[in-house]
Amino acid sequence: MTVAPFLVLWLVVSFVLYQAWLVIHRLFFHPLARFPGPKLAATTFWWECIQDLFAGQGGEFMNQVEAMHDRYGPIVRVTPDEVHIKDPEWATVLYAGPGHIRDKDSSLAHAAGTADGTFGTVSHDIHRRRRAPVSSYFSKSSVAKHLFDKIWQRSEHMSDVLREHHRRGSVVSGRATFLGWSNDSLRMCSFGESLDLLDDPVKAMAFDDVFKAFAAVYPILKQCEWMIPFALQLPIAPFRYIYKPLATLLTVHVNMIDLAEQHRKEYLSKNSPLDNQDLKDESEATQNSQRQHTLFHALTASSLPEDEKRPERMAHEGFEILLAGSDTTARTMGIAAYHVMANAPIKQELHEELKTVMPDPEDIVELKVLEGLPFLNAVLKESLRIGKVTDHRLSLVAPYETLQYKEWTIPAGTRVSMTPTRNSYDEDYFPDPYKFAPERWLQSEDQVAAMNRVFMPFAHGRRGCLGMHFAQAELRAGLACLFRRYDFELVDTVRERDIDHSWAHIAGEPDKKGKGLRFRVTRAY
């Protein structure tokens, strides 16, 4: 026998033996071996990927996790090294606050290729440092003081677009309109410029393809964290022929570096280094934000170390903001709009309430006035509840802490996940969960407090959404402009087919045969 075939045989046998040992180890000797769950899930990480890519419509693993809980109980081993817990009351233990160290699961953190951004940072300590200035830029007070004017302008613009549809009697695509609205608004507030997608539904739908492309490859990206960083080292042009939306996704990544560099230079040229030294903490940076018109200005002005202010690093923050903030808000808006349009009494009540603060339909309203409207608030919360747009497991690791769930002791260093957005469908807290019922948020204080305890559309704790105030301000402004100024009728929109989510890779998606939300503007007030 020559050396080459012998070497191949040796490699094949070694690989097979190694895989066999892995399976035996995972089933019998792994620290999670005694946790309940299907053997296949305990054996290989690829089970999740295969379920997501090939079962049903794809994106089936989340439904499988639900089925595992039905069969095995509230704690289940869902991959070789991860347990998933379904118990709304336990979320505050996993997503714990000060005094508890939680790293992020790297397969979730790195999937978008932004290991240096807040979302993509695994380490607890580095994450805290990075999150502070971004979170401050989108804080409740910063949204009210610095960003709401721009948010309102974009909603006004959406209103103008709808007025034109009314004039022409044309059918409106909810997806193109709301994605254009949220993307323009987020870009305007974060980067001081927008792509004007609201004016160009075709361009808006090209961005929809980008989100779809990301979702389509997400199950593979979760297994192969190196993929996007590797693709970014290659020329983008060939990707245009292989899969155009992926090329667009990579282009957004690359353009973000140029934008970060441009804004950093712009900020430094207008502000002396002496001023910057004076910025001792993030709250000071926020107070100073008269001169910080973009997220990159704020990051440049922050007290982060210089290495964290490299354009390549800041670009990861910018990319994450776009990825995390535009599709989510657009989807929630679509869900809210559908349910309000489909329920005449709800539509009427919302319209009447809005009239109290906008006697003239063209009135401009301050954020705090909108926040004081109980029915608008109830519609917003119910839309976030029923939408559960980020329908994926948020997995963390407590590196030094043993976690206890009932009689189960979870060793330190284990990946532990929950799906906080699914709490919203727990019948113990939300009776008749599939019903869109804003009135549930108008019950007694105790009843609302019980719901609020487990209501986590933005997840919870330090890894929870840092754009939640921004998103809610956008949704309030958007709903106010829509339902104070116009009346609508749905056009061939079926809830089960076009609105409700039936599968999810990272965001919940309606049936693939769905046509999306379509409506007509029947009246301008």
Ligand code: HEM
């Ligand atoms: C209705 C709209 C939104 C929903 C439902 C939502 C939901 C969430 C959820 C559930 C998470 C937890 C992470 C995870 O599950 O993977 C998250 C994280 C995040 N969101 Fe949002 N989000 C929304 C809008 C926004 C907006 C407008 C922005 C930007 C301004 C944003 C920026 C982020 C960032 C950067 C993170 C990562 C935070 C961290 O890791 O520390 N989100 N969001």
